[in-house]
Amino acid sequence: MGRLTVTRLxxxxxxxxxxVQETPKVATLTIEVPAWSGHLAGQHVDVRLTTDDGxxxxxxxxxxxxxEEARLALTVERLEDGEVSPYLVGELRPKDSLELxxxxxxxxxxxxxxxxPLLLIAGGSGIVPLMAMIRHRAAVEDHTPVRLLxxxxxxxxxxxxxxxxxxxAADRTLTVAQTLTRSQPAGWTGYARRLDRxxxxxxxxxxxxxxxVFICGxxxxxxxxxxxxxxxxxxxxxIKTERFGATGG
Amino acid sequence: MAFISRGFRGKRRDxxxxxxxxxxxxxxxDFPVLSAGPTPRPDxxxxxxxxxxxxxxxxxxxxxxxxKLPAEDITVDIHCVTKWSxxxxxxxxxxxxxxxxxxxxxxxxVVAFSxxxxxxxxxxxxxxxxxxxxxxxxxxxxxxxxxxGPARLLVPHLYLWKSAKWVRGITLKNEDExxxxxxxxxxxxxxxxxxxxxxxx
Numbered sequence: 001m002g003r004l005t006v007t008r009l010x011x012x013x014x015x016x017x018x019x020v021q022e023t024p025k026v027a028t029l030t031i032e033v034p035a036w037s038g039h040l041a042g043q044h045v046d047v048r049l050t051t052d053d054g055x056x057x058x059x060x061x062x063x064x065x066x067x068e069e070a071r072l073a074l075t076v077e078r079l080e081d082g083e084v085s086p087y088l089v090g091e092l093r094p095k096d097s098l099e100l101x102x103x104x105x106x107x108x109x110x111x112x113x114x115x116x117p118l119l120l121i122a123g124g125s126g127i128v129p130l131m132a133m134i135r136h137r138a139a140v141e142d143h144t145p146v147r148l149l150x151x152x153x154x155x156x157x158x159x160x161x162x163x164x165x166x167x168x169a170a171d172r173t174l175t176v177a178q179t180l181t182r183s184q185p186a187g188w189t190g191y192a193r194r195l196d197r198x199x200x201x202x203x204x205x206x207x208x209x210x211x212x213v214f215i216c217g218x219x220x221x222x223x224x225x226x227x228x229x230x231x232x233x234x235x236x237x238x239i240k241t242e243r244f245g246a247t248g249g
Numbered sequence: 250m251a252f253i254s255r256g257f258r259g260k261r262r263d264x265x266x267x268x269x270x271x272x273x274x275x276x277x278x279d280f281p282v283l284s285a286g287p288t289p290r291p292d293x294x295x296x297x298x299x300x301x302x303x304x305x306x307x308x309x310x311x312x313x314x315x316x317k318l319p320a321e322d323i324t325v326d327i328h329c330v331t332k333w334s335x336x337x338x339x340x341x342x343x344x345x346x347x348x349x350x351x352x353x354x355x356x357x358x359v360v361a362f363s364x365x366x367x368x369x370x371x372x373x374x375x376x377x378x379x380x381x382x383x384x385x386x387x388x389x390x391x392x393x394x395x396x397x398g399p400a401r402l403l404v405p406h407l408y409l410w411k412s413a414k415w416v417r418g419i420t421l422k423n424e425d426e427x428x429x430x431x432x433x434x435x436x437x438x439x440x441x442x443x444x445x446x447x448x449x450x
Binding site for chain 2: 007008009013046048049050051052054055056057058059060083087091092096097098099104105106107108219223226227229230236237239240241243244
C-alpha cells in the first residue's frame with residue numbers, strides 16, 4: 001500500500017524493462033524504480049528529460065499500475081507536436097534509463113475499502129489513472145461495485161481493451177460500458193455517440209446510492225460529464241476530476 | 250556525471266522567452282483547464298466577495314458593487330504547476346490593495362475561498378503591494394466559467410493553483426493554514442522561480 005510522503009520528492013533514475021504498444025498512438029512503459037516509495041491508485045509522476053547539453057523539460061503522466069505491483073507502469077499517448085511524448089513513445093527502448101519523481105497528488109486517488117459505489121468515466125487516455133483504480137481493486141479482491149463509462153474514438157483506440165473484457169467477465173461487480181464516437185466495427189454492441197444525458201442516465205448510479213466519481217479526459221469531455229452528473233442529482237463533492245488538454249506534450 | 254536521456258533532442262526555445270519561463274515549465278499557446286471537481290454555477294444576483302476573519306468589520310461586495318470599484322488592466326505571465334506557462338495573458342480586475350483599503354488587521358496570512366469548497370493559503374503580504382487581483386475579464390471578455398468565472402483570484406507570481414477560481418472571498422488569519430492543494434501534496438508557498446511544486450521542494 002502506498003502512502004503520501006512529506007519528505008522531498010527526489011528525482012530518481014528508473015530502468016525501462018518493457019514497452020507494450022497498446023494502440024497505434026499509445027504505449028505502456030514498465031519501469032523498475034529501485035527506491036520507489038509506493039503510490040496510491042490515481043496518482044501521477046513527473047518525468048524529466050535531459051539533452052546532452054543540459055537542456056531539460058518535464059511532463060506529468062498518470063500511473064497505470066496498481067500499488068500492489070513492484071514495477072511502475074506509465075501509459076503514454078504520443079502527441080505528434082509534443083516534445084516529450086514522441087520520445088517516450090517512439091524513441092525510448094527497454095534498458096534505457098528514465099528520470100522521474102513521485103508519486104504526486106493526494107486528491108484524485110481511490111483506496112480499496114471505501115464503501116461507496118464507484119463511477120469511473122474516461123475519455124481517451126483519461127482511462128489511465130482509472131485503470132490503476134480498477135487494477136488496485138482487482139489486486140486486493142475488493143468488491144466495491146464499479147461502473148466504468150469509457151469513451152474512445154474508434155475500436156483500435158481502446159486502451160486496455162482485452163484486460164477490461166477479461167476483468168469484467170470474471171467480476172459481476174465490475175460493469176464496463178463503452179462508446180465509440182467516430183467509427184464502430186461491424187457487430188459493435190456498445191454506444192456509438194458522444195457522451196450525452198441518456199447515456200449517463202443509463203450508466204450512472206442513482207444519486208440515492210451516494211457514489212464516488214472519478215472523471216478523467218480532455219477538458220470538454222470532463223466538463224460535459226461532470227455537468228451531466230450534477231444535473232443527475234449528484235452532489236458536486238462526490239465528483240473528482242482530472243483533465244488533460246492538447247498540451248500534455 | 251549528470252543524467253542524460255539517451256536520444257532526446259528536445260524542442261529549443263528562443264532566448265527571449267526562455268528568460269521568462271521558470272525551470273521545468275514550457276510555453277503553451279492555448280489555455281489549459283485544471284480543476285478538482287465540477288465547474289460551479291453561481292447566481293450573480295446572490296454572488297458576493299467577502300473579506301472576513303481577523304478583522305473588526307468584515308467587508309462584502311455584491312457583484313455590481315465589485316464591478317464599480319476601480320479596475321485595472323493586467324498583462325502577466327502565468328505558470329501552472331502542471332508544467333505549462335502562458336505568456337502575456339491579459340486580465341481586468343480589482344487589486345487586492347483596493348479591496349483592503351480601510352481594513353485594519355494584524356493578520357499575516359490569508360485563506361482564499363471559492364464556490365465548490367476550494368481554498369488556498371498565502372501570506373497576506375504576497376497578495377498586497379500590487380501583486381494580486383480579483384479578476385473578472387480575460388482577453389477583454391467576461392471570464393469563462395472553466396477558467397474561474399465569474400471571478401478568480403489572480404496571483405501571477407505564484408503557481409496558478411494560488412489564483413483561486415470561482416473566488417468568493419479571503420479570510421484573514423493569524424496563523425498559516427494549508428488550503429486544498431497545500432493539504433494534498435503541493436507546496437505551501439508555490440514560487441515557480443524556485444520550483445516550489447510539492448511538499449519539501
